[in-house]
Amino acid sequence: MKKHFIIVTVILLIAVGCKDFQKDDKNASQIEKSAQELSNENTQSIVNEAIKAHGGTLYDSAHYQFVFRDKLYSFENKNGFTYKVSSKDSLGNQIEDFLQDGKLARTVNNELVELSKKDIAKYSEALNSVIYFATLPHKLNDKAVQKEAIGETIIKGEDYDVVKVTFGKVGGGKDYDDVFMYWINKKSHYINYLAYSYSVNEGGVRFRSAYNPRTIDGIRFQDYINWEAPVGTPLKELPAMFEKGQLKELSRIETKDIQNLNASEVVE
Numbered sequence: 001m002k003k004h005f006i007i008v009t010v011i012l013l014i015a016v017g018c019k020d021f022q023k024d025d026k027n028a029s030q031i032e033k034s035a036q037e038l039s040n041e042n043t044q045s046i047v048n049e050a051i052k053a054h055g056g057t058l059y060d061s062a063h064y065q066f067v068f069r070d071k072l073y074s075f076e077n078k079n080g081f082t083y084k085v086s087s088k089d090s091l092g093n094q095i096e097d098f099l100q101d102g103k104l105a106r107t108v109n110n111e112l113v114e115l116s117k118k119d120i121a122k123y124s125e126a127l128n129s130v131i132y133f134a135t136l137p138h139k140l141n142d143k144a145v146q147k148e149a150i151g152e153t154i155i156k157g158e159d160y161d162v163v164k165v166t167f168g169k170v171g172g173g174k175d176y177d178d179v180f181m182y183w184i185n186k187k188s189h190y191i192n193y194l195a196y197s198y199s200v201n202e203g204g205v206r207f208r209s210a211y212n213p214r215t216i217d218g219i220r221f222q223d224y225i226n227w228e229a230p231v232g233t234p235l236k237e238l239p240a241m242f243e244k245g246q247l248k249e250l251s252r253i254e255t256k257d258i259q260n261l262n263a264s265e266v267v268e
Contacts, residue, residue, distance in 0.1 A: 043149040046161045046184055050137045053189035055219035059138045062219060063261040068130055068254070074261065075131045083131050099127050134221065134255055137182070137191055144168045152186070155193060155239045159186040162236070181235040190220070193242075195235045205229040207238040207247055217260045224253040 055062070065074035071087040083099040098105045104124045106113050115123070132139055140147065146166045153160050165180040183193040195207040208224040215221075227247035229238055241247055 039149065043147050043163060046149055046163060047137065047140050047147060049189040050182075050184045050191055051140065053220070054137055054191070055135075058218045059135065061262070062135075064216075064219070064258060065261055066134065066221070066255040066258045068134070068256070073127075073130055073134070075135065076261075083127050085127050085130070097123050097127055099124055133224075133253065135219075136194070136222075140165065140182075150236075153183070153236075153239060155183060156243065160184060160193070161186055164235075179235065181238075183239065191222075193239060194224075195238045197235060203231050205231060205233045205235070205238070206250070207242055208253065209242065212254075214258065216258055217263055219260075221255055221258055223255065225249055226251045226253055 051059070060077055063074070063076040063078070065072060067073070071085050074084045076082045080101040081099075082101075084096065086094065086096045088094055094109050096107045098107075102124075104115070104120050104127070106115055106123065139145070144167045146168060148164045149161060150164045151162050153162055160183040163182045163184060165182065167178070178196055178198045180194065180196045182191050184191055190210070190213070192210050193208065195205070197203070197205045205228070207227040207229060209227070210222040210224055212223040213220055226249070227238075227242065228250045229241060229247055233241070238247070
């Protein structure tokens with residue numbers, strides 16, 4: 001009888017111990033999840049403040065055009081989006097690409113032309129990329145965007161939040177595996193610096209510093225100096241290299257003759 005009592009007691013102690021372990025494990029999971037949720041909320045707050053500072057809800061109905069590298073671009077956000085680019089080829093033909101809610105069409109001298117799947121992807125990506133950078137940070141809340149606040153840093157004496165961005169395969173474009181990093185000023189909430197690494201064409205690393213900011217009817221536009229760093233350079237190291245003059249200037253990303261088509265006022 002005594003032996004049976006001891007066995008039963010041991011079994012009960014083990015059972016209670018297992019329940020306590022499961023309870024502790026559950027609590028640990030809840031704490032971990034809460035920490036992740038707080039991190040996500042912090043990231044979202046940083047990005048939301050940046051979007052607000054650059055134009056906020058004005059992006060939702062924005063209709064602008066601008067010139068970039070001798071081509072005329074426009075974007076209209078109304079019940080979806082419509083992007084356009086117009087240019088002339090060496091023979092004087094007028095070429096226009098229209099990207100409406102992800103579907104591309106091309107006309108040559110106002111005549112619709114048929115494109116291969118490869119060309120559709122190529123021209124869509126090119127047009128989307130120009131509008132994406134011209135309207136930063138408007139698209140940073142898209143479904144394909146995966147963002148994470150990874151810390152803080154100081155650049156030229158000012159405090160910045162650092163946000164890392166990657167893209168999901170669905171909706172992230174053909175270069176969805178590119179990695180971006182944005183430095184968002186903690187006081188103004190402007191994106192003054194950004195960087196990205198890519199793997200196509202043997203890969204590369206770029207750092208961009210903003211200059212010539214203009215706020216046109218409530219929306220901020222910026223030009224950028226495009227800097228090159230050695231392939232494989234960690235993005236987080238680029239600001240320090242930039243301050244030390246260790247990056248090579250490649251090009252300038254300039255938007256000119258910006259016009260709010262809702263107001264029809266040209267700003268140089």
